[in-house]
Amino acid sequence: METELLVVGGGPAGYTAAIRGAQRGLDVALVEDGLIGGTCLNHGCIPSKALLSGTGTVHEMETASEMGIYVEPYVDLGEMVAWKDGVVDRLTDGVAALCRQNGVELVDGFARFVDERTVAVDDGREIEFENAVLATGSRPITLPGFGFDADPIWDSRRALAAERAPPRLLVVGAGYIGMELSTIFARLGSDVTVVEMLEEPLPQYESDLTDPVLESVAELGVDINFGEAATNWHEDGRDVVVTTETEDGEESTYSVDEVLVAVGREPVTAGLNLGAAAVETDDRGFVETDEHGRTTAENVFAVGDVAGEPMLAHAGMHEGIVAAETVAGEDPPEARAVPAVVFTAPEIATVGLNPDEARAEGIDPLVGEFPFSASGRAMTTREATGFVRLVAAGDGRVVGGQIVGPEASELIAEIGLAVQEGVTLEAVAETIHTHPTLSEATMEAAEHALGRAIHTANR
Ligand SMILES: Cc1cc2nc3c(=O)[nH]c(=O)nc-3n(C[C@H](O)[C@H](O)[C@H](O)COP(=O)(O)OP(=O)(O)OC[C@H]3O[C@@H](n4cnc5c(N)ncnc54)[C@H](O)[C@@H]3O)c2cc1C
Secondary structure, eight states, X not given: OEEEEEEEOOSHHHHHHHHHHHHTTOOEEEEESSOTTHHHHHHSHHHHHHHHHHHHHHHHHXXXXXXXXXXXXXXXXXXXXXXXXXXXXXXXXXXXXXXXXXXOEEEESOEEEEETTEXXXXXXXXXXXXXXXXXXXXXXXXXXTOOTTSTTEEOHHHHHHOSSOOSEEEEEOOSHHHHHHHHHHHHTTOEEEEEESSSSSSTTSOHHHXXXXXXXXXXXXXXXXXXXXXXXXXXXXXXEEEEEEOTXXXXXXXXXXXXXXXXXXXXXXXXXXXXXXXXXXXXXXXXXXXXTOBOSSTTEEEOGGGGOSSOOHHHHHHHHHHHHHHHTTOOOOOOSOOOEEEOSSSEEEEEEOOHHHHHHTTOOOEEEEEEGGGOHHHHHTTOOOOEEEEEEOTTSBEEEEEEEETTHHHHHHXXXXXXXXXOBHHHHHHSOOXXXXXXXXXXXXXXXXXXXXXXXXXX
16 A cells, blocks of 8 residues: 555544645545544543543532532442543544545554555555654553552553542642542542642642642642652552652552552654654654654654653644645644643643743743632632733733633633734733623733733732
8 A cells, every 4th residue: 555644643643634634635544553533532631521521510519509509419430431431432433534534544553664665554564655644642651660550550541431439549640630630539539649759739830820729629638748759559458558758768658449640641652663764762752853743754754742742632733734734845834832721620721931931031021910709700600719811022912821710721722822923912902802701801911911900900
């Protein structure tokens, strides 16, 4: 078989590259070893958001008496997981159908490079390609001694398929996956303890963004222990006993039922025989690429998690588009900033520069903030914690934004557009936003940066 564009891996980065390549007139084949949709649709973004939404409904019911509504939820986790699987199935079927409709040839199997123009699929077929896009994704990092083959040691995929909430769950790692899954299981009634080697959760975010999340998980009963690294575990009767150690060598033990290890993800390159294609990786195993996704091999591109940070589905989709359009000889779009979201409650969402990053780039930033405690809409939804912050350059162009609060994941899109298009604070402030909405907070933050906020005190 011969193809102009071969895509290896059918996750969000790969299927996007394949579809865009086909849309641009290329003859495209997509090889996928597992399930189309990759980690994101099958074991990541979608299942976790489905369970956050399902358990969010439980939480709303449990606290609805504040609004004079009295209900006691009964949760059948097996049914919730089956509902989540139904959502996943509809989406993965949809992606496969979109690939076919666009003329992408789907090949089932594991691909490995034979040389710079050929891959072998494990069923014995060989595919010759002019250009290839590697989109093989990532997998959870194993902690030494905590192999995922042991029954009580879960990775995120196992956790998202659990049909029973463990009475006691130890989560190792307070990154975004650890925090989202802690929220899910705490809402399902598990007694959740988190151990984190660092002194803070979600280290890429400022503490004013993470503090409201820490408060809310504490309210759910999650106990987070910072500065502790999990070192080993053993079974003691029905208990799983995990030992942790601080930097000073102080040990603690936790007796739990299951352990979720969420300490990061590593690239999937094993078995690909990258050397045969002259594709090089960096010292952490991620495939090295330039701004268009081109690897050290002229005709091989790498996109998504396998090409390193930011390891996010939407970043991978953008990279897939850039690589496919480059192969098609076009001038691909340039992303000025990649938004990132933690889907805890409240959510954290960021895009572009924060005030310190702006200063580090030589900008004397104009900063405006609006608290959700002053938002009528936030109050009506009982989620009035957090704030929207806008960061602008001296000429008023928005260069970033940070949100912690309700629907931050949705609200960040307006700020993303502002950063991408160089929209000014004036333009955001002058745009009439519907009332009462959460999005008014962005307009108010712009007004605040300009020293003329109506619904919050100006400095
Ligand atoms: C629990 C969890 C929650 C997440 N939540 C979010 C979120 O809310 N938002 C967000 O943006 N990101 C989220 N992510 C991250 C997101 O899932 C990844 O960034 C995204 O899936 C990366 O896409 P990808 O296409 O690079 O790789 P993947 O989705 O990992 O897909 C790679 C595909 O390649 C296939 N493959 C690998 N090797 C071969 C081979 N040799 N031959 C053929 N096929 C091969 C694999 O089977 C897989 O299907 C989450 C991740 C997890 C684990």
